[in-house]
Structure formats: C-alpha cells, structure tokens
Amino acid sequence: MCLAIPGKIVELDAQNKHLAVVDVVGVRRKVDLGLLQDDSPAVGDWVLIHVGFAMSKISEADAADQMRTLMMLGESEAAMQEVRGYGLEHEEQQSPGSKVQQ
C-alpha cells in the first residue's frame, strides 16, 4: 500500500482529462493524475504512483532508481501485482462469472 511505483505516461485519456495510461515495466493501466493538477504531466513524463494515483513527477533516472529500490526491497512483485490489479482487472480475471453466481 505504501509502495511508490514508477510509471511512464504513454497516453492521456481524451474523455476524462484526469486519467492517463501509464506503462510500468510493460504493464499498462489507467491512473488518476488529479493530484498533480498544479503541474500536470504530459505524455513521456515519469511519475510515482501510489494506490492508482500519480503523486509526484520524477526524472527518468529517478524512475529507474525507484524500480531498483523496489527490487532490492523484495517489493517489485507486490508492486507489479498492484499495478496489474488497477482497474479491477484481477477481479475480472479471477471470477469472470461472479456476477451471475451472485
């Protein structure tokens, strides 16, 4: 939960201006940019993500540093699990028929 995950902004959402697609080591998910409204990031910028929200803009070098920190701390798998889970994708994968069962 307190993981800070580095991601690169690859696409801004045309409909919802506060949403963007980020790439975290090849996994692409939507995150919320609303907490960076004073200094909105653009495509190509790197951000640190906490629980699905971009919290700070960082340099590419710092993003690489941060990813290495996560690896050193043994948290990179937890971080990737978190990113993959954004957008409830884990729910849809785990229980595709859950709505029917309920």
Added chain:
Amino acid sequence: MKYVDEFRAPELIAKAGEEIRRLADPARHYRIMEVCGGHTHAIYRFGLKDLLPDNVELIHGPGCPVCVLPMGRIDDGLSLAANPNFIFTAFGDMMRVPGTHGSPLEYKARGTDVRIVYSPADALKLARNNPDKHVMFFAIGFETTAPSTALTLMRAKAEGLRNFSVFCNHVTIIPAIRAILDSPDMRIDGFVGPGHVSTVIGCRPYHWISTDEGKPVVVSGFEPLDILQSIVMLLRQLRRNEAVVENQYKRVVPWEGNKAALRVMNEVFELRPYFEWRGLGFISQSALKIRASYAQWDAEQRFTVPGVRVTDPKAAQCGEVLKGVLKPSQCKLFGRECTPEQPVGALMVSSEGSCAAYYNYQHLKPVTITSDMAL
C-alpha cells in the same frame, strides 16, 4: 551474503558505515527513530543494524498504518459488511488483520462480500458496476494515501454516485511523533523522517521538532545508502549540537510537498478531535474525518456504527513494540503463537510492521562490510 551484491555503490555504503563510526561519540548512546514502516522493512531486510556501532540504536516508529489501527475499528467496519447488500473493499494489507471475530479474509470465507482493491478509485468503479449494492471502502493510511481517498470522494460527489461510502481511518503522522516525544519512557535523539508522507506534506511540518524539541530530522529515501546517509546527517547535527530539518530524499520530496494533494485533503477531510492508536492510546487531532459536506459518502455518518473498543489480546505486546519500548523478539508471542502465517497482532501482518520484518529477515545474516570492501 547475496544481498550485499544488490547494494548500490557498496563502497559508498562502507564509507557511510565508517563515517557513522567516526561521528558517534563512544561516550554517548544514540537512539534514532525511523518513523516510517517502509524504512523499518528496509533496515531489517538489509541488516543495516549490523553496519552500525552498538551505541547507535534504531527505534522503530509508528509509521505502519495497518499496525496502529486499533482492533475496534476493524470490528466496526466489518459489522457494516454483515449487511447482505454490502461489498466491503480494502487494500490487500488489511485482509489478514485480525478483528475480534476474524480478519476480513475470514469474513469472506464465511460468505461476507469482501474484495481486495488496489486503489480507492477501483472501489468507486465497483460501485458503478454494482448499482444495486452498497460499496464501502475501508480506508487506511497516512498522508501518502489520504489524498487518493479524498479525490475519490470528490469524484463520487461529482458523479452523484450514492451507493458508495468510505469508512475513514486515515491518520496523520505529526501528532504521533508528538505523542512519542511527550511519552515519559521515550528518549529519542533524532528522527529519520518518512519519505513518501513527506512527498505530500513536505518538510515544513517537522520544523517544531527541531525548534521546540531540539531534535534533528532528516527526511530519507529507502535504499540502504539513503538510510545510512540520513543517519550520518543526523549524527553530524548531533555532534554540532544543531537541530534542523534536512531533506536527504530531494530526488522525490519537494520541500513544500504536494500542494494540490493538500488542497484535495482539506476539501474533504477535517481533523477528528481525537483518535485511538494501537499502542499509543488516544491522540488529539491525529486522524481525519470526512467533512459534513461529504456526509452522504461517509459510512460513519450514514450508517449506525457500534463504536467498539477492544483491547488487544493480553499476551500480545504490540503496543510496547509500536512505541519502541520492546524489540519484536522480546514479545512473549513472537515467532511462537504469532507468525506471519498466523498473526495475532497487526505488526506481524504488514510487511511494514516491525514484527513481520524482523521475523522474515532475522535468519538472514547479511555481510557486515569488512573483509574485501572496507579495507
């Protein structure tokens, strides 16, 4: 043995270790608190204690949100989840935290609709997808996660989504530090300040610790080198009889914090008059409550909550460990009744809890930097 290979710049780490030994006055015993659970985790994982002289002691602070949440709050949240129309959502860290009648995961096994979300925005999405259900997000965390919860509530309000609420347990770090400094059995010489909380609040809120209490604070990153450098910076100040706030983690933490995040928090939250912390008791103005203008989305204002107060299992000494009075291994249950697989207390659940960190890494004896590196 293998961890040391993964260290960045091992020669700098060895240097920092030497510098710490040089700066530490052998006639003194230094007690340095790392406030943040992320630092606690890193310190255990890398065996940083072994790089410090015996008279530089690290005290683990209260910065693990799962750990400081009293059991009564979990019981209160889960009591609402018993409603068949409810979906209880929380971060994965919460799922194995014991309540009086079981953890959220055990409730799920008994049929309660409990789901892990990785973002409060996804709890909101779940509410959109399930208009006939009520989705409650059990929110925990310091200022690192509080802005995300706040912005999610603003989005819910803007959408007029009525089947969503937040059970808010957000806490703030500064009053916890104050409580520790006010505690008569604690003597702390300086603080390794939290990294990611400071991304939001900046470095100014720590000023009183240096000016009023005369203790140095160094906001720190999470790599072994970051933490050791922060200890060097603290010892330098102590040696010069100085007390100021310094920022070691400049690459991520701006001095002023994130003003947009602070505005969002202020729009949605106000301070609670008091809040109970596990181990630290009731601390005034130490937690956030949802403002009346968002009452519709506040589970506590919208539903009847029992307001349970539960004392921790008697034998567990979570409180003493949280305050830094006991080391994890000094608790009677540590490693026997209480393990990460079968946690009795919350400090054994979260990877940021000092008991889990200590348990997971105690068997790994990292290389003390001696033979080939320091020479």
